[in-house]
Amino acid sequence: MYRRRDTPRERLVAEITTDLRRYAVDAQQVGHAFANLHGLNPTDLNALIAVMDAELRGDPITPGRLGEHLNLSSGSITALIDRLERAGHIRRDRDTADRRKVLLHYADQGAALAMEFFRPLGARTDTVMDRFSDDELHVVHRFMVEMSESVRAHRDMVRAARPEQSRRPTG
Structure with a gap:
């Protein structure tokens, strides 16, 4: 797995892969x-x-789409939504076009907590992005979209290969 990188491209790809892994871990820790x-x-x-x-x-x-996204059963997703709603992070609203449909929204209290916590990171992110031209940012954006699609495809493949673990209750 860890072989010598001979060409400049191989070395660059290895560095980018390492950078992505570090970014994912750091972002997860935040x-x-x-x-x-x-x-x-x-x-x-x-x-x-x-x-x-x-x-x-x-x-x-x-709620149904959220359950699919998180790979949770309907009972688990209901408990999760109830917990987040009680804590003031989200709210449920009826769809104005179809009153039978429930939509989930970020609650004002939850949004304020997130804004306060993540504002300094947003400022740091803006500072970094200001160092790049619009053309460079378009390339970075395209790269990130395609890498995210690749990770999601792998996640879905892993979920499909392990159906016994695919729907776990949350705590």
């Missing part, structure tokens, strides 16, 4: 720090991120 500070477990944090991402896309997530 997320866990936020979760620990607010009494959240890793699944709670992943749920909040999914709710936030869906809202940013302008397509609020339903």
